[in-house]
Amino acid sequence: MKRVAPRKSSAATARERLASWISARGLKATRQRDLIVDTFFSQTGHLSVDELLDKVTARDPSIGAATVYRTMKILTDAGLASARHFEGGQTRYEAALDRHHHDHLICTSCGSILEFENERIEELQDRVAEQHGFAVTHHKLELYGLCKRCQEKDEYFRKRFPDPR
Amino acid sequence: MKRVAPRKSSAATARERLASWISARGLKATRQRDLIVDTFFSQTGHLSVDELLDKVTARDPSIGAATVYRTMKILTDAGLASARHFEGGQTRYEAALDRHHHDHLICTSCGSILEFENERIEELQDRVAEQHGFAVTHHKLELYGLCKRCQEKDEYFRKRFPDPR
DNA sequence: ATCGAGATTGAGAATCAATTTCAAAATGAA
DNA sequence: TTCATTTTGAAATTGATTCTCAATCTCGAT
Incomplete structure (x- = not known):
């Protein structure tokens, strides 16, 4: 069992x-x-x-x-x-x-929020900070845009109601 | 001339x-x-x-x-x-x-703001977005901490007024 | 230069998230 | 139980920003 x-x-x-x-x-x-x-x-x-x-x-x-x-x-x-x-x-x-620390992908259409981690990005950030003599305590990385679902919705509407011009 | x-x-x-x-x-x-x-x-x-x-x-x-x-x-x-x-x-x-697009280093003590560009970070961001099917329109990368000058100031005070305990 | 529709202005009111105030109620160590 | 201290809810306050509105300004057509 x-x-x-x-x-x-x-x-x-x-x-x-x-x-x-x-x-x-x-x-x-x-x-x-x-x-x-x-x-x-x-x-x-x-x-x-x-x-x-x-x-x-x-x-x-x-x-x-x-x-x-x-x-x-x-x-x-x-x-x-x-x-x-x-x-x-x-x-x-x-x-x-x-x-763990993580960053965010935020859909500006439906408001949904995805999380992600990326060690490489963190490393590069540390390097940038170091180059400028900065002692980083925390950071904020946010990617804004359309999630997959909202892109599809968009596409659907564009097909049915093509931009009249 | x-x-x-x-x-x-x-x-x-x-x-x-x-x-x-x-x-x-x-x-x-x-x-x-x-x-x-x-x-x-x-x-x-x-x-x-x-x-x-x-x-x-x-x-x-x-x-x-x-x-x-x-x-x-x-x-x-x-x-x-x-x-x-x-x-x-x-x-x-x-x-x-x-x-150009650029990101920021922000000193939480004196409020000074440094700008930086990092192509590698941008690429990695794009890749992350792609992996999640996100169509990114804009993003925000901010590193918060102490700038060089404020770190030095801190150090100076810690030397003159060591933590009494 | 003048007119007039429509855009813009400044002041103050309104909004929105968040914090503070304060008197009444709750907590917990003795 | 007592009582100093902390917490609570409601309402007032704050700080940034937006809105409202009557008065004013702009600019293309006269």
């Missing part, structure tokens, strides 16, 4: 880590924090505070936006989430539990 | 190009637009609207912020300036006259 090693859900792990991070600096555990963290880690992808707030208030309508903002800040400081500032104004958060 | 080919200032060129772009779509030339464009192209670097507004109102205090915002948008649409959204909230504009 095949056995899968018992594996804690990432939400559970995150809650534990957050707990120690919180008590380590005299903060306090609260019901709303737990609910927000739980909700956040049960999602995947890159959530805006708005989107997260929606899911959270679905579970407990009394929770306010400010608390979600505050909690995501804590999660970020604790290294359990990372904040991304893509084009379009609002901050998006993604889980950062034992995750 | 050596003769240097007469060369128009980039500000002059920009004004010309803007003029044709503007008349081509039924817009109108105005005194404040000219002044803003002139001021913008007489500067170098990456200006925020605030910084530009300061320089502009120094020349004509009656010009409002909204007009500067509007003008920079036109300049961007005309391809004569490009908008950058570095960390820290406000949009910064840089002249885009006959400029």
Whole structure:
């Protein structure tokens, strides 16, 4: 019989880590924090505070936006989430539990986000920084354009409704 | 006798190009637009609207912020300036006259910005996009950290005021 | 030079994401 | 239980940017 090693859900792990991070600096555990963290880690992808707030208030309508903002800040400081500032104004958060660094491909039509890693690019970046005497702490590489699906959609419409001119 | 080919200032060129772009779509030339464009192209670097507004109102205090915002948008649409959204909230504009694409090194301490080009990185980006079936329209590569000068300053202070512990 | 449709302006209001304020409620060590 | 401290939700505030609108300006046609 095949056995899968018992594996804690990432939400559970995150809650534990957050707990120690919180008590380590005299903060306090609260019901709303737990609910927000739980909700956040049960999602995947890159959530805006708005989107997260929606899911959270679905579970407990009394929770306010400010608390979600505050909690995501804590999660970020604790290294359990990372904040991304893509084009379009609002901050998006993604889980950062034992995750490698990675960059993003962002579809400007449907908003979908793909992730990728590329060691060669990272190396070249380091070299560039070195050449300029820069000590890099973090970086941002984002490729914007049309995802495959949106390209196909585009093509389809162009065929059916050719540019009248 | 050596003769240097007469060369128009980039500000002059920009004004010309803007003029044709503007008349081509039924817009109108105005005194404040000219002044803003002139001021913008007489500067170098990456200006925020605030910084530009300061320089502009120094020349004509009656010009409002909204007009500067509007003008920079036109300049961007005309391809004569490009908008950058570095960390820290406000949009910064840089002249885009006959400029190659380039990326940025941004010092998080003093705010200075270095530019660089790297063909190899661009190629690798294209390859990544291709692998994911993405049609990239633009991208953003920003390296954040400490510039040489700020590293040296840091070092200096650490020597004189070693971490007491 | 004058006219007039339409574009532009400046000031202030509005918006949007995010942060701060503050009084009331919750937490947790003693 | 007590009580200093932290947290919360709602509302106010901030900061960047955009919008609104009445007054003004521009420019091609007279």
